[in-house]
Structure formats: C-alpha cells, structure tokens
Amino acid sequence: MTIEQGIWKLGDKPEKLKPQGLADEGMLEDQIMKDISILSQDWLLIGRQVRTDFDKYIDLLAIDANGTVIVIELKRDKTSRDVVAQAIDYASWVVTLADYQLIEIYQRFAKSYQRPHASLEEAFEDKFGITLDSVSLNENHELVIVATQLDTSSERIINYLNEHAQLSINAMFFAAFEDLGNQYLSRAWMIDPDKTPQTSVKKARKEPWNGEFYASFGDNRPWELARRYGFIAGGGAAWYSKTLAMLSEGDRVWVNIPKTGYVGVAEVTGERCRSDAFLVRTDHGDRRLVDITSVSEYPQIHREIGDDEESAEYLVPVRWIVSFPTSQAWSEVGLFGNQNTVCKPTTPKWQHTVTRLMQKWHLDTPELNY
Incomplete structure (x- = not known):
C-alpha cells in the first residue's frame, strides 16, 4: 500500500503545491521537539535520545493521559525492516521500566532541553489536567515509526503485528511541500490510531530482596x-x-x-x-x-x-x-x-x-x- 500525500492551493483553479523531499529526516525530530502535536496533541514528550541498557538510543519517548508509553523511532537512513525491528527491540526494554525510571528519564530530558517543567508530575498535570499518581504508568505501550515512506514488506509486517500479535505498532508518513518560499509538512497515519490494539504490560521483573x-x-x-x-x-x-x-x-x-x-x-x-x-x-x-x-x-x-x-x-x-x-x-x-x-x-x-x-x-x- 503506497500512501501519496498532496496539498492544493484553492482558487479559480486548484494548484498542487510542489513536493519537496526532506533533505534530512532528522529535521522532523527538531520540529517534534518544538511541538509534539505534529505527531499527536494527546501526547507528552518525556525523552529524546534515550539510552537503553543495551547502549542504543530511542529517538523520542512520550506518554499519553492514560500513562501509555509511546516509543517514537525515526527511519533516518535505516532500511525499513531495520527500523521496525529496532522499534520492537526498544519495546523489549521499555516494558521493563518502572514508573520511577520514567520519572528519571523525564528529569534528565527536562534539564538537558530546558523544558518548562522540571518534574514529570508538573508536566503531566499541566498537559492533561490530572495528577500523575491517578494513572498507572507503562501498563501499555505503543510503537510509532516516523518515515517518508516504507517498503511494502515492512507495511505487511506492521499490519501482521497489529492484527495477529496484538502489538500496537503504527507508522506515520510525512511529506514536505513548498510554496513561494514557505515550507509545509503533511502527515498521514498508516493505520487509524483508534484501531491499533492496546499492548498490556505484565511487569514481573524481580530483584533480590535488599534486606529492608x-x-x-x-x-x-x-x-x-x-x-x-x-x-x-x-x-x-x-x-x-x-x-x-x-x-x-x-x-x-x-x-x-x-x-x-x-x-x-x-x-x-x-x-x-x-x-x-x-x-x-x-x-x-x-x-x-x-x-x-x-x-x-x-x-x-x-x-x-x-x-x-x-x-x-x-x-x-x-x-x-x-x-x-x-x-x-x-x-x-x-x-x-x-x-x-x-x-x-x-x-x-x-x-x-x-x-x-x-x-x-x-x-x-x-x-x-x-
């Protein structure tokens, strides 16, 4: 399935804007940092270039009002299959995170990028109007691939994981356009976000009792x-x-x-x-x-x-x-x-x-x- 995006300027005769390739898919990361609503107005950004225990870096990490954790991975120069596999690999780490670890991730993020709120509690309440302790963090998680395009094989894999493996994974496609020197972005979801399954998390991770x-x-x-x-x-x-x-x-x-x-x-x-x-x-x-x-x-x-x-x-x-x-x-x-x-x-x-x-x-x- 190929998703084609276009923008037309309305007038006496509709005029299609000139497509402009993204010179660097990574520029999306900077734009998303400035306004997460480019992806979803229902998300709160909590981390950028988040280091995992296996020394890899998640491009962006977000949560929603239900405490669901969203792993956002940009395709950049990776092959389509590689970026899908990498996102799933990151999910295997995210599923182990306790709520205090997510809080610490946000604190480092807020300090590094001068976010308006120093703590996740403050940012969450300001964004969603409810207190953080009223939700269960990381009981569900979602994966989102951000790309200009994916090959058909990767799209089939994403559809399969959603339909048969009950893994909430989606792709968001961006296209750039230019008009009179102004640049524009359009986006399209591969799968309706309301139809992707919620991935429940059972965190059974244990540590040796510390004697306390x-x-x-x-x-x-x-x-x-x-x-x-x-x-x-x-x-x-x-x-x-x-x-x-x-x-x-x-x-x-x-x-x-x-x-x-x-x-x-x-x-x-x-x-x-x-x-x-x-x-x-x-x-x-x-x-x-x-x-x-x-x-x-x-x-x-x-x-x-x-x-x-x-x-x-x-x-x-x-x-x-x-x-x-x-x-x-x-x-x-x-x-x-x-x-x-x-x-x-x-x-x-x-x-x-x-x-x-x-x-x-x-x-x-x-x-x-x-």
Whole structure:
C-alpha cells in the first residue's frame, strides 16, 4: 500500500503545491521537539535520545493521559525492516521500566532541553489536567515509526503485528511541500490510531530482596502513639496481623501510611505480641499499653476479642531511627506501596524507594548503607 500525500492551493483553479523531499529526516525530530502535536496533541514528550541498557538510543519517548508509553523511532537512513525491528527491540526494554525510571528519564530530558517543567508530575498535570499518581504508568505501550515512506514488506509486517500479535505498532508518513518560499509538512497515519490494539504490560521483573522490610500503618491507627511508645501494628483479621511475624529483632522497617506517605524507619527490638500483653516504659515503670490509653486514643486494642486470636490487634516493638508526624509525611510518584502490613519487596521500585527515603531523610550514615 503506497500512501501519496498532496496539498492544493484553492482558487479559480486548484494548484498542487510542489513536493519537496526532506533533505534530512532528522529535521522532523527538531520540529517534534518544538511541538509534539505534529505527531499527536494527546501526547507528552518525556525523552529524546534515550539510552537503553543495551547502549542504543530511542529517538523520542512520550506518554499519553492514560500513562501509555509511546516509543517514537525515526527511519533516518535505516532500511525499513531495520527500523521496525529496532522499534520492537526498544519495546523489549521499555516494558521493563518502572514508573520511577520514567520519572528519571523525564528529569534528565527536562534539564538537558530546558523544558518548562522540571518534574514529570508538573508536566503531566499541566498537559492533561490530572495528577500523575491517578494513572498507572507503562501498563501499555505503543510503537510509532516516523518515515517518508516504507517498503511494502515492512507495511505487511506492521499490519501482521497489529492484527495477529496484538502489538500496537503504527507508522506515520510525512511529506514536505513548498510554496513561494514557505515550507509545509503533511502527515498521514498508516493505520487509524483508534484501531491499533492496546499492548498490556505484565511487569514481573524481580530483584533480590535488599534486606529492608516495608510496613503499612493504616486503618486509622494512632500514629502519634506509635511514635511515642515505639511500635508498629496490625490486626482485625489474620491477613493483617500475621505478616508482623516476619519481623525479628534487629530488622529494619520503613513505614508508610497509605494515601499519606512515608513517616519513619525503625529497628525492630522484639517479637510480635498481642496488644493486651504489649508493655511500654513509663515514668512509673513498665505498663500495658491498653491500661494507659483510652478507647478514643486506640480503639483497636480496647475491643472485646477474648480468645479470638485472629481478630486481635498485634504490635511489634521498635526503636525509631527517624519518625515524623503525618503533617511531614513524604511521598512522590514512583515510591513503593503495598496493602500488606509487612512485606519483603522484590521489585526494582523498592530499592529506589529506600534510596530516595535515605536521601530525603539524610540517612547516609554507615550503619544504614548496604
């Protein structure tokens, strides 16, 4: 299928503008940098000449309002088949990217090319009117080949991948024209963009556990009491309390309050125990926490649970290395989050999260380094 583009000047007699070959297909990259709507008004450019782990460079990288990542590859002086194969190769790398890595790609891009927004969060909200944390980054991806023309074999390959391999790959053809010294571009999609399949991404990439535990301190539990007396907690059902047993004396745990942010890191000083047996040190000696708190302060430990071990509240004693009130909780897009009360994360995002928290809280001390 050959796509022919033309522009006519309207008047008494339509006059076809003179086609002008693109001296350098790479000039499109500069034009796209200035205005991404040349390709699509629904995209946000986040990277240029993005280096992959196998030391190749993606021409342009973009995302849309749904968090879909778009790999944009210019044909330049490559053969048609080579550029299609290269785009698919790049997709094999893009599919592994965690959201924090996309955020870092944008930060480098913004710094190198003086973009109006320094962070992806700001750029995304300005472009689409919604917050970045309201979408799932890189759950889908698309490939777009930018060229003046492709051979028929490459076009057949692109159609096959869309129809039978459910890979969202498309081509955009550009043509240049001249009129009275003015230059114009026209474009045409090979396939209607609304008809290309969405490529779902299942990111199962894992890393060795780094020895750091994650804890979720939620369900309206009294964070200030936990800071004062040194504990993390979970209960109400076995699913919430049993993971606390993963913690042993000497373990380090990073604490997050869901929908609020990270609030502290602590060293575990004892084993999990039921709340009615949890002792805290006071000016009058060791006392049971349940005896020195009111129902309004900590309702979960004042419920009548009797011998129902599964619904009981459980606590683990800790020594806070640092902790902060909820007003100083810290969060940013790309940090690890989980509903489990305690877990041992093995995703790349977890190492990134610990590194960012250490930077944020100035915890670059020898005992906190791996």
